[in-house]
Amino acid sequence: MANRKAFIFGYSKRSTFLTKELQKQNFNVIIVVSEQDSYDKAKEHGYLDIIKLDMTDDDALEQQLDVEESDYLVCVMEDSHFNVFLTLSLKSLFPKSKIIALSDSFHVTQKLKMAGAYKVIDLYQVSANRIYNILNKPIATKLITNLLSSEHQLSIREIDIPKNSFLNNIKVDDFDFSKYGIILVGMIDRKLSEQFLFITSGLEHSLDRGDMLVCIGYNDDLDRFERYVSSACIKGISNEDEIKLN
Amino acid sequence: MFTKLILKIAFFLHRSKRYRDTKKLFYNFLQNPDYIYKRYFDSFMIFLILVSVIILVYEVEHQIPQWVDDFDLYAVTAIFSLEYILRFWVYNDFHTKIVKDYEEAKFLNKPFRVLSPIITTIKGKIEYILSPSAIVDLLAILPAYRPLRVLRIFVLFRVFKLLRYTKSIHQFIEVLATKRFELITLLFLLIFIVTTAGIAIYVFEQRTNPNINSLFDAIYWALVTISSVGYGDISPITPAGRVVSMIIIVSGIAMISFVTSVIVSAFSEKLNELKENRIVERINKNREFLIICGYGQMTRMFLKNHSLHSYEYVILEDDKKKVERGIKDGYNIINENASRHDVIAKFNIEYSNITLLALTGSDINNIYITLNAKALSKKINVIARASNDKIVKKFKLAGVDHVILPSMVANRMLLFAITQPAMYKAIYSMLTGQTLAQLDEISTIMHYKLVGKSIEEIDFKKHKLLFIGFQCGLKEEFIFNPPTKIDFRVGDILLVMGHKASIKYFKEQYGEIYYG
Numbered sequence: 001m002a003n004r005k006a007f008i009f010g011y012s013k014r015s016t017f018l019t020k021e022l023q024k025q026n027f028n029v030i031i032v033v034s035e036q037d038s039y040d041k042a043k044e045h046g047y048l049d050i051i052k053l054d055m056t057d058d059d060a061l062e063q064q065l066d067v068e069e070s071d072y073l074v075c076v077m078e079d080s081h082f083n084v085f086l087t088l089s090l091k092s093l094f095p096k097s098k099i100i101a102l103s104d105s106f107h108v109t110q111k112l113k114m115a116g117a118y119k120v121i122d123l124y125q126v127s128a129n130r131i132y133n134i135l136n137k138p139i140a141t142k143l144i145t146n147l148l149s150s151e152h153q154l155s156i157r158e159i160d161i162p163k164n165s166f167l168n169n170i171k172v173d174d175f176d177f178s179k180y181g182i183i184l185v186g187m188i189d190r191k192l193s194e195q196f197l198f199i200t201s202g203l204e205h206s207l208d209r210g211d212m213l214v215c216i217g218y219n220d221d222l223d224r225f226e227r228y229v230s231s232a233c234i235k236g237i238s239n240e241d242e243i244k245l246n
Numbered sequence: 247m248f249t250k251l252i253l254k255i256a257f258f259l260h261r262s263k264r265y266r267d268t269k270k271l272f273y274n275f276l277q278n279p280d281y282i283y284k285r286y287f288d289s290f291m292i293f294l295i296l297v298s299v300i301i302l303v304y305e306v307e308h309q310i311p312q313w314v315d316d317f318d319l320y321a322v323t324a325i326f327s328l329e330y331i332l333r334f335w336v337y338n339d340f341h342t343k344i345v346k347d348y349e350e351a352k353f354l355n356k357p358f359r360v361l362s363p364i365i366t367t368i369k370g371k372i373e374y375i376l377s378p379s380a381i382v383d384l385l386a387i388l389p390a391y392r393p394l395r396v397l398r399i400f401v402l403f404r405v406f407k408l409l410r411y412t413k414s415i416h417q418f419i420e421v422l423a424t425k426r427f428e429l430i431t432l433l434f435l436l437i438f439i440v441t442t443a444g445i446a447i448y449v450f451e452q453r454t455n456p457n458i459n460s461l462f463d464a465i466y467w468a469l470v471t472i473s474s475v476g477y478g479d480i481s482p483i484t485p486a487g488r489v490v491s492m493i494i495i496v497s498g499i500a501m502i503s504f505v506t507s508v509i510v511s512a513f514s515e516k517l518n519e520l521k522e523n524r525i526v527e528r529i530n531k532n533r534e535f536l537i538i539c540g541y542g543q544m545t546r547m548f549l550k551n552h553s554l555h556s557y558e559y560v561i562l563e564d565d566k567k568k569v570e571r572g573i574k575d576g577y578n579i580i581n582e583n584a585s586r587h588d589v590i591a592k593f594n595i596e597y598s599n600i601t602l603l604a605l606t607g608s609d610i611n612n613i614y615i616t617l618n619a620k621a622l623s624k625k626i627n628v629i630a631r632a633s634n635d636k637i638v639k640k641f642k643l644a645g646v647d648h649v650i651l652p653s654m655v656a657n658r659m660l661l662f663a664i665t666q667p668a669m670y671k672a673i674y675s676m677l678t679g680q681t682l683a684q685l686d687e688i689s690t691i692m693h694y695k696l697v698g699k700s701i702e703e704i705d706f707k708k709h710k711l712l713f714i715g716f717q718c719g720l721k722e723e724f725i726f727n728p729p730t731k732i733d734f735r736v737g738d739i740l741l742v743m744g745h746k747a748s749i750k751y752f753k754e755q756y757g758e759i760y761y762g
Contacts, residue, residue, distance in 0.1 A: 200711060
């Protein structure tokens, strides 16, 4: 997975956490800045791949950035006008890459979407949603916070079904995931679409190779389950794992 | 011996929780504006007063049935008398003062005189009896004395009693009181002009004008003229009298416009304050509400979501321009500084569940607001916004229950959108319920049929729901994916995921509110 690449445009308080975490998760992070201050700060924080260029100059962007289709372009500039402009420039230069942008108001969100951002995250909206959820669904919010945070044992994980897995041709309904201490939330049937399907939407689906399961569980259980999935058949579970299961 | 007996009674009352609670309850109903149920008592009293006045008016031309007369005579009067006695009782305490004085005397090693606290308390009671509202209350009871027909007119004092129960009339008087100086000056000016003009016309016309027989007639004429009413029953007939008329008419116009402008300016000065007080009073009547401090991007975003649900809220904002914008946007906003003690103290902290959202842009303000609220009551639930993770510790120390870091929350979502794009959508919709599936909490208190049932028995799969886990009511501990044999108890909260319609149907099936 080391080949995943993300370009972070802008280095400020707004993006330090993101940059750090992406690097932790083996992303190849390239920081793009236009000012010397930000360049120095990024350098000081130990980043090596830093490019300083004039972001209003399309030629510079095209020549100096080695962007591939699967790369993520993350626009987190502090100036929202500039962020919109940059999104538009990137969309015209690299139309197939996914642009993710940070916004700080409803109007900016709209403009970023119009400029072609694939996903826009509104700084205040997500926090407002968080407050709203703390008030209305405190337990659900706590669970999701735990799932998203790397510091807790509970997490949500994508598990691909490999070619020879014992899960091949098994109906979702017939398989008891809770036996493994995990809960299946939904899946993506890559053959049909990239759309995520919730388990509760009444799936009558036979699992097969290439499907991706989305499960919640304790990290240990998820690790163990991932190992089972890749084994050829259910009998392939080692004795030791089976003991742990019981 | 007497002192001993008094002390014994005083200590008995002082220690009796039942006595204190009863007195507190009556105090709440009669005097405590923050008490949620006081409004029911007030409405009931207003109803009685109106009934009483309607009976008075109806009785002038019609014969009223005996039972109506009895109701007016016995029931209404009895209730008013009881109210008067109760107010007299709750006004102050004999026993508190006696106990306090006794303990003080014991501490200082000086002789205790039982009469002194009794006299102080009696003075307090007399003070109550002589207060205008108590006099009105007493006069309102008088119409019950039938032999004196004239006393029936005292029913009108019952109308004055309305002052006690209706805030708006009370506020009107309060606003006028702010212009006391101007109004008193005008009153003296009026008395001066009316008296002077009255004497003048009396001197000029007493002998010639058949309608002016006394100084009272002359002053009556002057007042009728200056007020621009001019009945015409008395009018000047001599040139000198007409000159006095002209002067009095001109000064009358000036005076009326002056009085009007004084009253209008008093109201325009107090209008915002009155409106804000109304907002505070209205919100205080709720069992649960939000106080949002600061009107910025985040508050607006929050209210956009929030408007879908029925939480009551009030926004406190220091900056006048922002307040104006908030009013334009149609929100309940008042121009107050949330870091001031008296501002938060205005809210019904004792009886309502308050959640305070400290969402101003400054960490210092948010911490100060939190401390201010927590100093008033630990019960207030505080959610505060912080600018960076280094300051979170300080927020926690200040007593914030939930700290929100906008940049961190957004960063996490960004990270999630990049690293696990498929699940990003899942998580997002689980929380917001924007697409088909949502994550919801089902409480066994509200859905009592769940109590005693096991996960196996409920069969979530049949209901097309995914059971994630539950929070154990007693321990407040979340149990993820529990064994299917576990039974639910009262107070447990179940976490399920599913289609909105499935959750709604499930809640309906298990959803009778548990009143036990």
